[in-house]
Amino acid sequence: MVDEQYPVIDCDIHQFLPNLQALYPYLSRARQEDLAQYGLRLPGAGGYLNGGDRGYRIDAWPEDGGRPSSTVAMLREQHLDVYPIEYGILLGQDLRGIPLLPDADFAAALATAYNDWMVEHWLAQDDRLRGAAFIASQQPAQAAQEIERAAAHPGVVAVVGINGVRVPYGQRVYDPIFAACEGLGLPFMIHTGGEGTLGQPTPVGYPSYYIEIRQARQMGYMAHLASMVFEGLFTRFPRLQVVFVEGGYTWLVPYLWKLDSDWRGLRRHTPWVERAPSEYILEHCTFTSQPMEMAERARQLSTVFEWAHADQTLMFASDYPHWDFDSPETSLPPMPEPMRRRVLAETARELFKLPPRVLANASAVPESARA
Amino acid sequence: MGRHVVAKLKHFPPGSRRIVQVDDQSIGVFNVHGNFYALRNRCPHQGAPLCRGWICGTLVATRAFEYVYAREDENIKCPWHGWEFEIATGRSVFNPHRVRVTTYEVTVEPAEADPSIPTFPVTVEDGLVILHV
Numbered sequence: 475m476v477d478e479q480y481p482v483i484d485c486d487i488h489q490f491l492p493n494l495q496a497l498y499p500y501l502s503r504a505r506q507e508d509l510a511q512y513g514l515r516l517p518g519a520g521g522y523l524n525g526g527d528r529g530y531r532i533d534a535w536p537e538d539g540g541r542p543s544s545t546v547a548m549l550r551e552q553h554l555d556v557y558p559i560e561y562g563i564l565l566g567q568d569l570r571g572i573p574l575l576p577d578a579d580f581a582a583a584l585a586t587a588y589n590d591w592m593v594e595h596w597l598a599q600d601d602r603l604r605g606a607a608f609i610a611s612q613q614p615a616q617a618a619q620e621i622e623r624a625a626a627h628p629g630v631v632a633v634v635g636i637n638g639v640r641v642p643y644g645q646r647v648y649d650p651i652f653a654a655c656e657g658l659g660l661p662f663m664i665h666t667g668g669e670g671t672l673g674q675p676t677p678v679g680y681p682s683y684y685i686e687i688r689q690a691r692q693m694g695y696m697a698h699l700a701s702m703v704f705e706g707l708f709t710r711f712p713r714l715q716v717v718f719v720e721g722g723y724t725w726l727v728p729y730l731w732k733l734d735s736d737w738r739g740l741r742r743h744t745p746w747v748e749r750a751p752s753e754y755i756l757e758h759c760t761f762t763s764q765p766m767e768m769a770e771r772a773r774q775l776s777t778v779f780e781w782a783h784a785d786q787t788l789m790f791a792s793d794y795p796h797w798d799f800d801s802p803e804t805s806l807p808p809m810p811e812p813m814r815r816r817v818l819a820e821t822a823r824e825l826f827k828l829p830p831r832v833l834a835n836a837s838a839v840p841e842s843a844r845a
Numbered sequence: 846m847g848r849h850v851v852a853k854l855k856h857f858p859p860g861s862r863r864i865v866q867v868d869d870q871s872i873g874v875f876n877v878h879g880n881f882y883a884l885r886n887r888c889p890h891q892g893a894p895l896c897r898g899w900i901c902g903t904l905v906a907t908r909a910f911e912y913v914y915a916r917e918d919e920n921i922k923c924p925w926h927g928w929e930f931e932i933a934t935g936r937s938v939f940n941p942h943r944v945r946v947t948t949y950e951v952t953v954e955p956a957e958a959d960p961s962i963p964t965f966p967v968t969v970e971d972g973l974v975i976l977h978v
Contacts, residue, residue, distance in 0.1 A: 525927050532924035533897055799925055804891040 480815065481560035481833055482802045483822040485762045486665070486719050486791035487553070487603075488567040489596055490544040496595070500587035505580070514584075516571035517671040522684040526797020534795035542795040543567075546599040553794045554602055557802050560819060561828050564596055564605040565634050565665055565719065573611040573636050574671045581610035582620065589624040597629035604826065606634035606663050611651060618650035625658045631826040632661045637694040637721070638668025638675070644701030649710070656711045661760075661825055663717040664698065666691040691721040696729055699755060703733065706746040708754045715825055719762045723788060724769075727781045730755060756783055760825060762791035763817065764800040766807075775807040784809070785816040789825070851974040854953055857881075860918055864896050867978045874951055874976055875900070875932045877919055881951035882932050883976050884921070889946055893925035903929055903938055950977040 491497065494514065498506045526532055534542035534552065543549050554562060569588045575581040585608040592605045607624035609617035624630050633655055641647065643664070655662045669675040669690040676690050695718050701707075708714060733751035741747060747754075769775045779788065792800050802818060809817070823830065851863050851874050862875045864886055871886035873896025888895040902917040920929050920938065929938040930946055937944040953972045 526925070527899075532899060532922075533894065797925065797927060801891045801893075 480558065481819045481830075482558055482790060483819040483826075483828065484553075484557075484559055484562040484792045484794070484802070485717070485789045485822050486764060486793050487549070487562040487564050488543055488793070488795060489549065489564050489592075490541045491568045491591070492541060492544040497584070497587045497591060500590040501583060505583050505587075508580070514568065515575070516569070517574045517668070520670055520675075520687070522687050524684060524797070529797060530795050531797055531799055546596060546603075549794075550600065553792065554600065557792075558833050559602055559802075560831065560833055561602055561604055561822075561826070563632065563663075563822075563826065564592060564603055565663070566592065566606075566608060569608055570636055570665060570667050571671070572608050573639055574668050575610070575612070578610055578612035578616070581612055582616055584608075585610045585617075585620055586623070589620070589630070593624075593627045593629060597627065604629050604631045604828070606630070606632035607660075609633055609635065609651065611635050611639060611648065614648050614650040618654040621651065621654040621658065621660070625660060630660075631828070632663050632717070634663040634665055634719075636668045637664055637666045637691060637698070638671050638673075640672050642701030643698045643716075644703070644705030644707045646705070652707065652711045652714050656714045659713075659827065661715040661717050663719055664695070664721075665719045666694075666721050669694055692725050695721040696725075699729070699759065700733065700751075702758075703751045703754050704744045704747060706744065708758045709746055709748070714758060716759050717762065717789070717825070718759060719791065720764060720793060721761070722765075722767060723761045723763065723782065724767045724775070724778050726761065726787070727778060756787060760787050760789055760821060762789050763806065764791040764793045765798045766800055766805045769807070772807040776809055779807070779809055779813065785813045786821060788817050789822045790818045847978050849976045849978060851951070851976050853956075854972045854974055857974050860900065862896065862900065864894075865976065867976070870978065872896075872949060872976065872978065873921075874974065875921070876974075877932050880933070881953060881974055883949035883951045883978075884930070884932065884935055885947040885949075887946070888923045888925070888928060889944060890923070890926060890928055893923050895921060895923050895930070895946060898922045898924040900932070951975065952977065 494509055527535055530542045536548060566588060569584055572581045572585050588608045597603050597605050607621060607630050609620050611617050621633055652662065669687060674680055675687055676693055681687055730752035737751050790802055792802065806817065849867055851865055857876050859876050859879050862873055864871060864873050872883050873886045874883045884896055886894050886896040899922040900918050901920055901922055902914055903920050905913050905915045907913050919932060921932050922929050935946040935948040952975045954975050955972050
């Protein structure tokens with residue numbers, strides 16, 4: 475059990491649009507009419523089942539028929555006020571598929587509308603909340619302009635993209651996005667999603683079941699990591715930081731070993747990669763904890779955490795209100811106290827530049843709100 | 846061991862549940878096809894309020910591509926991560942010997958007659974559902 479005085483920075487909280495009309499104030503009349511007539515048209519979940527109740531915690535659905543986490547009050551009552559959350563990073567929900575849309579201008583209009591809605595209806599409503607800007611990465615130069623625009627609000631502390639893009643993130647086509655992120659000091663976060671929307675979800679085709687498609691997340695992340703290293707992304711953008719959200723963690727160590735081993739004999743293909751791949755990744759990449767893997771014995775995870783430098787590379791995330799939500803109190807395995815503080819808050823604090831503060835609710839967690 | 850009246854039997858039909866607080870313990874009481882059971886309202890995985898989950902059946906282990914639905918309304922599925930437990934025994938479906946939730950005894954007893962008022966013959970339908978913790 476975590477000491478309740480430990481602050482928590484939650485790196486993955488999802489908030490819903492209460493309805494589509496919530497976006498209208500931030501869209502042109504023409505886009506409003508398109509939305510009213512045709513809806514969002516975002517590529518769907520590919521026909522797979524999900525967990526929980528329609529993908530969310532059963533207890534996250536409000537009794538009045540609304541949507542989970544669709545008001546700040548709901549988020550406070552079930553999450554922010556239940557745990558000692560010092561900051562929570564909002565990563566949206568309904569519009570995550572923006573980068574998968576075929577129409578890049580429609581995608582860009584939605585991204586702008588989402589970012590403005592997030593600022594006005596969430597970041598301005600609770601000073602624990604911070605957010606990541608959505609972008610239409612189909613057109614990187616245009617996306618970079620949106621990053622500049624959205625980052626004018628101090629609550630926007632990151633940019634978030636999606637896993638299943640057309641080409642991996644190390645490729646030069648994305649440079650304007652990473653130049654903007656680096657210039658503004660914003661980490662680029664990648665959230666799982668879209669695996670299989672623009673191509674087959676795994677190197678061996680389409681699996682049948684949801685539990686299988688979940689394993690495509692780390693396949694995508696492995697491809698992005700290799701791309702970023704061998705395309706020299708981190709030599710071109712030496713201050714860039716990338717966060718891999720919700721794609722697992724314990725696979726990282728053997729993957730680093732594999733990359734380093736292969737590089738020794740193949741380095742001349744990409745001579746700009748001067749150092750072992752693992753060095754770039756450990757310096758530039760962090761990973762969020764949820765859904766935290768369970769091992770046969772908890773101490774086995776402790777060993778992996780040590781090998782993976784978890785005090786520098788792992789950040790807590792709850793994924794509220796999804797069905798595979800991780801509690802900050804019960805999801806992490808035993809680890810040394812300094813490492814636990816780093817994982818729960820301090821690595822994220824440095825990455826997102828969040829000033830420390832006294833928690834109003836740290837000593838008054840309502841017992842009734844707990845399990 | 847304490848005796849806690851949960852509800853009148855006639856207000857506690859099959860398929861329904863009550864979540865009660867006994868001292869600092871939250872406990873779910875269930876009517877499963879007319880039999881009463883009680884489980885600790887805390888999932889052994891991450892501490893979720895287990896008894897607020899779905900009351901449902903399950904798909905039993907079969908050969909590949911056979912689907913056999915069984916135990917209708919006899920299981921509870923955790924509201925967070927979907928771990929399934931048999932309400933009668935508290936045993937998980939995926940590892941019944943190692944992963945379990947605490948169970949409590951529940952009885953149905955006739956309501957005790959108040960000697961100050963005229964009494965009538967009672968049947969079990971007039972009874973009380975009693976949780977023993």
